[in-house]
Structure formats: structure tokens, C-alpha cells
Amino acid sequence: MRSARRASESAVYWNTLERNTSELSPRELETLRHLTAINRRFDHIAAERGTDPTRFRAEITAHLKGLLAGRPVATRVGPDVLEAVLRDGRFKTKFETGKSAGGAKVEGRAWQERTWFGYDPDTLPADLRPIYGYVMVNGEYAAATGPHGLGWFERLADSQWEKGIGDSDVLSAYGEIQVVFKPDVLQRTTFTVGDSWNYRESTFPSHILNPQPESFGALQKPLGPPPAADGLPVPTTVWDHPLLTMDREYDKPSFTAADYVEAQVHGGVSVHDIDHVLLPREPTPQLRRALDNTGTPWRVFNNETIARDGTPAERAAARERITEQRRWLDNRLANHMRRTGAGPGDPLVDAAYERRAVFDREIEMLKRPRSLRGDPGTDTAPAS
Numbered sequence: 001m002r003s004a005r006r007a008s009e010s011a012v013y014w015n016t017l018e019r020n021t022s023e024l025s026p027r028e029l030e031t032l033r034h035l036t037a038i039n040r041r042f043d044h045i046a047a048e049r050g051t052d053p054t055r056f057r058a059e060i061t062a063h064l065k066g067l068l069a070g071r072p073v074a075t076r077v078g079p080d081v082l083e084a085v086l087r088d089g090r091f092k093t094k095f096e097t098g099k100s101a102g103g104a105k106v107e108g109r110a111w112q113e114r115t116w117f118g119y120d121p122d123t124l125p126a127d128l129r130p131i132y133g134y135v136m137v138n139g140e141y142a143a144a145t146g147p148h149g150l151g152w153f154e155r156l157a158d159s160q161w162e163k164g165i166g167d168s169d170v171l172s173a174y175g176e177i178q179v180v181f182k183p184d185v186l187q188r189t190t191f192t193v194g195d196s197w198n199y200r201e202s203t204f205p206s207h208i209l210n211p212q213p214e215s216f217g218a219l220q221k222p223l224g225p226p227p228a229a230d231g232l233p234v235p236t237t238v239w240d241h242p243l244l245t246m247d248r249e250y251d252k253p254s255f256t257a258a259d260y261v262e263a264q265v266h267g268g269v270s271v272h273d274i275d276h277v278l279l280p281r282e283p284t285p286q287l288r289r290a291l292d293n294t295g296t297p298w299r300v301f302n303n304e305t306i307a308r309d310g311t312p313a314e315r316a317a318a319r320e321r322i323t324e325q326r327r328w329l330d331n332r333l334a335n336h337m338r339r340t341g342a343g344p345g346d347p348l349v350d351a352a353y354e355r356r357a358v359f360d361r362e363i364e365m366l367k368r369p370r371s372l373r374g375d376p377g378t379d380t381a382p383a384s
Contacts, residue, residue: 089271
């Protein structure tokens with residue numbers, strides 16, 4: 001009897017494999033249920049599109065290979081977390097800290113990682129659990145900053161979220177500092193399109209260098225409640241922010257406001273795995289010392305530095321991105337005011353107007369000729 005394969009291998013075989021389910025462990029049964037449900041969904045979507053299921057899966061695989069090719073993996077953190085990482089020499093997992101910037105609880109993640117990766121919650125050391133980040137499918141761009149710059153949600157406290165009207169970069173809800181990892185980290189990285197916790201019923205991680213269609217996050221209405229397996233919890237299907245379209249524009253606010261391509265880096269992540277750090281503003285003296293003492297390359301990277309030091313193509317790309325964000329904000333603001341009757345004086349409306357004013361200033365700044373922007377200067381820390 002064949003056992004459950006690793007997440008980095010093809011999952012399609014679950015639909016056709018001759019098997020005696022009585023010989024499967026509870027974890028394998030849950031993996032079987034999960035992958036079968038995803039592939040039935042593929043079959044249904046393919047039928048609706050008038051496409052052969054095998055060809056449809058091949059098209060999705062080719063799409064993912066193009067999306068991920070040459071793209072680095074990064075994570076978002078706040079300054080306190082970055083200082084702790086530099087001090088400890090490594091990133092700590094949520095199984096060590098008990099905290100998460102998202103909504104997943106330790107028990108839920110343990111069940112999830114057992115189903116996907118075969119990680120035994122009783123034997124795998126907490127420091128070897130995956131570190132969660134994202135694939136930079138849109139390259140490097142300035143992170144949203146400020147309390148009104150957190151996409152669909154504004155962060156109040158750890159794992160507590162409130163809807164707000166901000167810009168379109170949900171990644172900034174996890175932190176404004178971008179920590180970019182070295183290319184060799186890709187060798188031990190899996191991925192999912194969309195947040196793996198929010199879409200846990202619709203996706204299954206695969207290796208970033210060998211992407212599989214089950215990681216695409218193809219959504220439609222659920223095929224019914226998942227069957228319970230002995231000793232395993234039945235997950236709650238999440239459809240609050242579905243990735244319903246198959247023709248995704250990953251660089252547009254319709255995607256980035258609510259979703260991203262998640263990366264799971266396995267085997268621990270140390271300071272030596274950091275390629276460079278992008279800061280939204282000048283670091284505090286304490287953070288600067290920590291960065292320099294560990295020899296971690298860093299620079300300040302925001303729309304102001306792009307306007308001052310960027311190439312014409314970089315400035316044009318940043319201006320286009322902010323213009324899209326402003327259009328997105330205008331639509332959300334108009335819908336909010338029409339639906340609620342709110343106007344100036346409403347906290348959400350005032351925050352949206354404030355954010356729009358920031359967009360206006362940044363767009364004009366990125367338009368100005370280099371001769372009107374002052375001396376270029378430098379944002380890179382000297383080598384230690």
C-alpha cells in the first residue's frame with residue numbers, strides 16, 4: 001500500500017489510486033479527503049469552462065511556473081520582531097512564541113501542517129516548524145505605512161482585526177519591514193496562492209520549484225461539508241475572501257488588497273538566510289546597530305527614495321501602482337459612503353481622505369524631474 005506523498009509531489013494521484021482506505025492512518029485519510037475535494041473542484045471548473053480536466057491542470061501548472069520563476073521569498077515584520085530576530089540569530093515560529101500576526105491558532109496550524117507536510121505535532125521540534133512569508137511575485141515595491149495603510153484590515157493588536165478603508169497592500173498588516181531571503185532558501189520552500197489558513201479547504205502546498213495545480217487555490221462553492229475523520233477536527237470552510245476568478249491580476253488592488261502568494265520555509269530560518277532588508281524609514285539607533293552588527297544589508301525603501309534615486313522606469317512603475325491604489329480607494333470610499341450614509345467626521349472616511357492625500361503627494365513627487373528632487377544621497381548602510 002502506498003503512503004501519503006509529501007506536499008512537494010503531485011497530488012493528483014489521490015483521485016485515481018486503487019486503495020484500501022482501512023489501511024490509511026487518520027492523517028492520510030484527511031490528506032486524501034483534502035486532495036480529492038480539490039481535484040473534484042478542478043474537474044467541475046474544467047467542465048464549466050468546456051476544458052479537458054487534464055489539460056486544465058497542465059495550464060494551471062504552466063501558469064504557476066511562470067508566476068514563480070525567478071521570484072524571491074520574503075516575509076514582513078515590525079521593528080521589534082526584526083530586532084529580536086537579529087538578537088536571537090533566527091526567526092522563531094508561532095509554536096515558540098504562541099503569537100501570530102494572522103488569525104491561525106497553534107492547534108489549527110499543528111493540524112494543518114500534519115495534513116500537508118506530515119509533521120508530527122508531538123515529535124517535531126518547534127524551531128523546525130515552517131516560517132510563513134510570501135513570494136515577491138510583484139517584485140520589490142514600497143510597503144504601505146501608517147495606521148490607514150493596511151489594505152482591507154487595520155491591525156489593532158495581535159490576531160485582532162477591524163475592517164477599515166486603507167490602501168491595497170494587505171501584506172503591510174503583517175509588518176512594514178520587508179525581509180528578503182537568499183535564493184537558496186527556495187530549495188526548502190513550499191507555497192500556496194492565497195493565505196493558507198483562510199483558504200485551507202481549497203489549497204494544498206507544493207514545492208515552489210515544482211509547482212502543482214493543487215496550490216493554485218481554485219475556488220468555487222464548496223461541494224458539501226467535509227466528512228469527519230476519527231481523531232481529526234473538521235475544518236471550517238472560509239469563503240469570506242474567495243479567489244473566485246481564474247484570470248488573476250496579481251499586481252492589481254483587486255488581488256493585493258486581500259491576498260498574496262504565501263510561502264512556507266521549512267527547516268528553520270536564520271539571520272544567515274537574509275539577503276537584505278527593506279525599511280520604510282530610517283531605523284532607530286538600536287535597530288541600526290543590530291543590523292550592522294550582524295552584517296545584514298539594508299536600505300530605506302519607500303516612494304520618496306524611489307522618486308529621488310529610482311530610474312525613470314522604476315518611478316513610472318511606482319506612480320502607476322499608486323494611481324491604481326488611489327482609484328481602488330476612491331471606489332471603496334464611494335461604496336462605503338453610499339451604503340452607510342457616512343461623510344466627513346466619520347473615522348473611516350477621514351482616514352480614507354488622509355490616505356488619498358498621501359497618494360496625491362506621492363504621485364506628484366514621482367512626476368517631478370530629478371533636478372527638482374534634491375541630491376540623490378544614499379540609503380544603504382556602510383559595511384560593518
